[in-house]
Amino acid sequence: MKKDLVRYAISFTAVLLLWWLASIAVGFFLSGPKSSVLPNPVKAFSALINHWGIIWPNFVRSAIRLLVSLMAAIFVGSTAGLITGFEEKISRFISPILYLVYPVPKIVFLPVILILFGLGDISRVIFIFLVAVFQVMISARDAAKNISPQWIKAVRSSGGSKFQIYRHVVIPATLPSVLSSARISIGLGIAALYLAELSYTNVGLGYYINSSWKVFSYTDVFAGILAFAALGLGLYLLVEVLEKAFCRWNYLDQ
Amino acid sequence: MIEITGLSVEYESGGENEKVISGLNLSLDKGDSLGVIGPNGCGKTTLLHTIAGLHENYSGLIQVDTTEDRIALILQDIGLLPWKTIWKNATLGLDLGRQGDECGVEDLLHELDLYSYRDSYPAQLSGGQKRKLGLARALAVDPEILLMDEPFVSLDEFTRESLQDKVLKLWQDRKLTLTLVTHDMEEVAFLGRNIAVLSQAPASVKTWIENPKMGTEGFRRSEEFYRVVKKTRQELP
Structure with missing residues (x-):
């Protein structure tokens, strides 16, 4: 744990240093309003602290949108993926649909979703859900396909039912892959959240950053980016805690 | 007791049915042991x-x-579940609703020198310990019939002999009906009071060898043991 904290501190310092150098370079090479497009970390953090009262409600709203959609995507994606991967007959029908839909950029569905479900949070949640769900589903399906037949036989020969095979083998065996895909989904989800908050809303970190851009308040833009980063980091840490708690067997030599 | 009459098994392979076992007959009394040996596949x-x-x-x-x-069946590669601790692997059958009690499993783990590892995971065990755990899991449900598929494959000679001794003792103490499949002629002679030598696939019983002195004191070093091993070798196709 202490080692982890030291590693995080070193990485964080390195990022801040690079950011600072980049900010100095931008100020040095560009002139006029462009020179302030990349504020240094102190200014950005100061803006984050000073405007926390404004940023906080946006942060909460974004966090709720992201959490609800990711939890739904992980639950639906992993359940559908495990069944598709484990049940050969279902896989034959579902896999072609998955291959067809997965590569389509989900952003194209945003206008349709907004028309169908209105301009409120439901549309945004559905959009983020769609961006994340297929990736989770494919990871879960592939993990379920690679389950060792010996594990299944061990449960079957001990009198295990189909439900018990899912409970004792399929779910625990695929959990590391599902959590790994959950981690990837956080990145995809935050990108989708930003896009979903660019228009038809007046709350959310995406909205906050976009409205700060419009008034050339670059320090506020970066304060919003820092809030996004904090949101992502919090979710990554949550997944890591879940992994350590439920997949301890996967980290035995670490 | 196990009584098999005219058993035939087919697998579908590349769209065609492949016969693996053809008209196999065998009979094993309650509490008796059978070693099954035969060519690969x-x-x-x-x-x-x-x-x-x-x-x-x-x-x-x-x-x-x-x-x-x-x-109870012990699979060739044991089929331990890597995400379950040693204790949870040993009590898998109980978790699945089979009979048996946790005190019995504790005793078994003590007997097989696994109790101190009860909170560890299978990846932290040696090959011999994994085999012992497979045995513990099978015996945890208090079976009457124990089926073992190559139970001591890829173990060193010393560990193998020590585990064979343990199985022999458990078989005697618990009056199990034991059927063991192996490639090892000494193992089949040591643990099989009856030995079924199978033919090439599709399998049937080619020769049935009786081994009445199996399990007696000092059998492993006796002339009779080597006679049974030699006879088994001669009968293998």
């Missing part, structure tokens, strides 16, 4: 899995004098 594992109820597509008759939940 002759259907030994299939025979064991069919008795254990893992294959439903077979013809012929398999009769056992117990219910399905009193039959």
